[in-house]
Amino acid sequence: MEKPEAFQGADPILRGNDTRLKHRKEAPCSTLGDTVPSNTLKQADGALELFPTRHISHGATDPVEQKKLVRMIDFTILPFLFICYTFFYVDKTTLSYAAIFGIRKDLNLKNDQYSWLSSLFYFGFLAWTLPTTLLMQRYPIGKYLGINVFIWGVLLMLQVTTSSFASLAVLRTLGGAVESCADPAFMLITSMWYTRREQPLRVGLWYSANGFGIALGGLLGYVIGHIHGDLASWKYEFLIIGAICCCWGILITIFLPDSPMTAKVFSIHERRMVVERKNEDQTGVENKHFKRYQVIEAFLDIKTYLFFLLAFVSSVPNGGISNFGTLIIEGFGFSTLHTTLMQIPYGVFVIFSILTCVFLNDRFTNKRCLFVFLYVCPNIAGTFGLRYVDDKNTAGKYICYLLTGSYVASAVMFLSLMISNTAGYTKKVITNAVLYLGYAAGNISGPFFYRTDQAPTYSLGIWSMIVSNLIEAVSIFVFWYLMVRENERRDAVQKLQEGGLEGRDLDATAFGDLTDRENPNFRYIF
Numbered sequence: 001m002e003k004p005e006a007f008q009g010a011d012p013i014l015r016g017n018d019t020r021l022k023h024r025k026e027a028p029c030s031t032l033g034d035t036v037p038s039n040t041l042k043q044a045d046g047a048l049e050l051f052p053t054r055h056i057s058h059g060a061t062d063p064v065e066q067k068k069l070v071r072m073i074d075f076t077i078l079p080f081l082f083i084c085y086t087f088f089y090v091d092k093t094t095l096s097y098a099a100i101f102g103i104r105k106d107l108n109l110k111n112d113q114y115s116w117l118s119s120l121f122y123f124g125f126l127a128w129t130l131p132t133t134l135l136m137q138r139y140p141i142g143k144y145l146g147i148n149v150f151i152w153g154v155l156l157m158l159q160v161t162t163s164s165f166a167s168l169a170v171l172r173t174l175g176g177a178v179e180s181c182a183d184p185a186f187m188l189i190t191s192m193w194y195t196r197r198e199q200p201l202r203v204g205l206w207y208s209a210n211g212f213g214i215a216l217g218g219l220l221g222y223v224i225g226h227i228h229g230d231l232a233s234w235k236y237e238f239l240i241i242g243a244i245c246c247c248w249g250i251l252i253t254i255f256l257p258d259s260p261m262t263a264k265v266f267s268i269h270e271r272r273m274v275v276e277r278k279n280e281d282q283t284g285v286e287n288k289h290f291k292r293y294q295v296i297e298a299f300l301d302i303k304t305y306l307f308f309l310l311a312f313v314s315s316v317p318n319g320g321i322s323n324f325g326t327l328i329i330e331g332f333g334f335s336t337l338h339t340t341l342m343q344i345p346y347g348v349f350v351i352f353s354i355l356t357c358v359f360l361n362d363r364f365t366n367k368r369c370l371f372v373f374l375y376v377c378p379n380i381a382g383t384f385g386l387r388y389v390d391d392k393n394t395a396g397k398y399i400c401y402l403l404t405g406s407y408v409a410s411a412v413m414f415l416s417l418m419i420s421n422t423a424g425y426t427k428k429v430i431t432n433a434v435l436y437l438g439y440a441a442g443n444i445s446g447p448f449f450y451r452t453d454q455a456p457t458y459s460l461g462i463w464s465m466i467v468s469n470l471i472e473a474v475s476i477f478v479f480w481y482l483m484v485r486e487n488e489r490r491d492a493v494q495k496l497q498e499g500g501l502e503g504r505d506l507d508a509t510a511f512g513d514l515t516d517r518e519n520p521n522f523r524y525i526f
Contacts, residue, residue, distance in 0.1 A: 069273050073193050074202075076265055080256045081186050081206035084149060087245050088182050089213030089322075090220070091156060092121070094241055095172070096326045097221040098234035100336050106232055111452065113165050118319065118447035120169050124176030126440035132181040133433040136188060137288060137425065140262075145185045146253030152178040153245030160235045176440075183439065184432045191419040191428065192259055193274065196281045196525055200368060200416035204358030207412045211350030211405070218343030225337050259286050279506060282522045287425035287513045294426035297515055304431050306479050307418050311438030312445075313468040313475070314411045317379070319446020320461045321404060328386075328401065331456020332394050342398070350405040353378075357409035369480035369526050372413040376469050378406040383465040391457070407469065414476065420525045421483070424515030442468075483526040490520060 095103075095117060104114055136144055155175045162168040186206060194202050224236045231239075257263035260274040278285055298304050321328075325346070330339045353375060361371050382403025389396045418435055422428045449464035494501050509521045516522045 066273070066277075069270060069277075070198070072266070072270070073274065076257065076263070077189065077193055078202065078205055080252055081189065082209045082212075083248060084145070084182065084252060085186065085206050085209035086213045086216060087149075087241070087248060088179060089210050090217045090241055091152065091175075091179065091245060093214070093217045093322055093325075094156065094237050095121075096322065096324070097217065097224075097237055097340065100326050100330060100339060101221075101225060101234040101237065102232060103234045106234070107162065107165060107168060109165055112448070115447040115450065115452075117165070117168060117172055119444045120172045121176035121179075122319070122440045122443040124173035124178075125180040126176075126437060126444065128177035129180045129184070129436045129440060130430075130433045132177075133184045133429050133436075134290070136181065136185055137290065137429045140258035141185055141188060142256035142258040143253050145181060146249050146251070146256060148178050148181045148249070149252055150246050150249030153242045153247075153249060156238050156242030156245060159238045159242075160231070180436065180440070184429075184436055187415065187419050187432055188428070191283065192285050195277055196283065196420040199420055200413065201358045201362050203416045203419075204354050204409075204412045207408070207415070208351045208354040210408050211347040211352075211354065213347070214350060215344045215347030218340045218347065221340035221343075222337055225340060261286070275511075279511075281420075282506065282509060282514075282519055283420075283423040283428075283516075285511075289426075291424070291426040291513075294424045294515055295430050297424070297517060298427045298430040298434070301427075301431075301517065302482065303421060303479070304434050306475060306482075307414070307431060307435040308438035309475050310414045310472060310479075311435045312442040313472045314407060314414070315439045315442025316446045316449070316468040317383075317404065317407055317465040318411075319443035320450055320458075320465065321446075322443075324447065324450045324458060324461065325401075327450075327456060328458065329398070332397050332401075346402055346405055349402045350408050353406045353409040354412055358412060361413065366526050368413045368417055369476050372410045372417075372476045373473055375406045375409040375413070376473050378403045379410075380466065380469045380473075382406075383462055383469065387459065387462045387466070404465065410472065414479075417479070417525065422516055423519060423522055425513055427515045480526045483524040487523050490523065494520065 099114065103109070109117070132148075152175055155171055155178060159168060159171050162171065187203075190199055190202050190206075220241065221237065224240065225233055227233060227236050229236070257265065260266070260271050263271060266274070275285060326339050326343065329342050330336065334342055357371055357375050361367060382400045385400030385403065386397065389400055391397070415435075418431060419428070422431045446461075446464065450458045450461035454460060491501060494504060497503075504521050506521055509519045512519075514522075516524070
């Protein structure tokens with residue numbers, strides 16, 4: 001069987017493999033006539049459903065109309081993601097605040113049981129990440145996310161009923177499993193609605209809710225700490241935050257659009273404009289059909305393992321700070337209630353780091369790896385300070401603690417690298433899942449470096465952050481080198497073909513649900 005022109009010059013691993021074509025039966029393209037069989041259309045991107053003739057036009061669009069459309073997308077999508085991610089982070093830190101409000105004493109937690117409670121959340125996350133991402137491909141993603149948010153709110157409130165390590169451990173594990181859909185869902189939603197150029201800024205905006213969640217968690221902890229009722233303070237923490245999550249889950253289920261193709265808040269013309277903007281990206285929008293060959297390709301792609309490694313080493317510090325941050329600050333000599341307030345400046349610094357990073361990156365082309373490195377550096381300096389600044393220097397120690405918040409900005413950048421550099425919807429789903437497996441594994445590992453006998457300085461925990469940050473810096477340069485080399489190889493191949501680089505037919509490959517490795521028109525961002 002003769003290969004279509006779109007495959008010539010593709011990745012050497014894929015050249016000569018006719019199984020790619022057997023899955024399509026015809027060459028993938030974004031210009032498919034009405035007579036094309038429905039089984040062929042199923043192999044293409046779901047965006048084609050918006051176009052009756054299966055032809056995606058790319059005529060000039062009024063820049064004012066484009067800006068209006070992007071603002072409308074921002075106001076429709078980002079508030080849901082931002083608020084949801086805020087509660088997602090507040091939820092993850094409830095155990096940290098419960099620790100200073102007496103949960104360890106009330107449940108008689110001994111030895112490393114508190115660390116196990118921190119990690120069991122991510123064991124649930126780890127176990128359910130791949131199944132939940134596959135379910136997101138099959139079902140409407142907005143409704144799936146909303147239902148899961150409601151369930152995790154219920155599980156959070158149920159933690160009030162626990163009276164032992166075992167019962168709380170079960171609920172923490174189930175909570176982690178349910179929340180494992182959040183980050184992958186946000187990544188897929190962002191990739192649906194925004195171009196590759198727009199994605200880092202939007203990921204940064206909803207990810208900055210991390211910092212807002214830290215600050216809000218500190219404020220809620222301070223307020224809840226003043227509640228003197230029949231229940232212990234830590235129980236009010238679980239009840240109040242869980243109830244808010246349940247309410248927000250209902251709102252997401254009702255109002256968050258599932259995809260650009262079904263978003264009724266947009267007109268048909270506006271939905272088509274959303275899709276047309278994605279043509280140059282060569283990543284498509286959505287495909288509900290599972291493709292086994294894309295799974296195999298994902299696991300043969302070195303990028304998949306680099307994303308896993310980057311997620312792991314950035315999450316080891318997160319696993320420690322999110323669960324032991326309040327205990328580290330309390331070790332500086334602050335009272336319990338003042339400790340909750342001291343988390344607010346940390347949250348503000350996280351927001352500042354993320355927003356400065358994504359806005360600066362937005363002014364440059366192909367500088368994301370550089371910004372990952374630049375925003376890891378303050379974290380390295382801060383962790384060295386936590387280790388070696390004199391314990392009597394409370395202000396110096398606290399400033400060093402604040403500096404560790406910059407790691408979140410670097411995480412935003414490599415998250416945007418994943419969704420921008422992975423094409424083929426099934427491959428994107430699988431790569432997304434593998435990345436968050438690394439995230440879960442890092443968060444599981446992180447708390448175990450914080451040994452009870454080393455409190456409150458936690459020297460081993462601080463060293464785990466230093467080593468992780470150094471590995472992250474090296475890994476991002478490896479990624480940068482590989483992507484530059486592959487782009488140069490593809491340019492060299494296509495320059496030799498008829499028409500050269502300028503003669504590339506982007507329409508022929510934009511919405512065929514091709515993977516980044518089999519699409520010769522795809523170029524990597526770094």
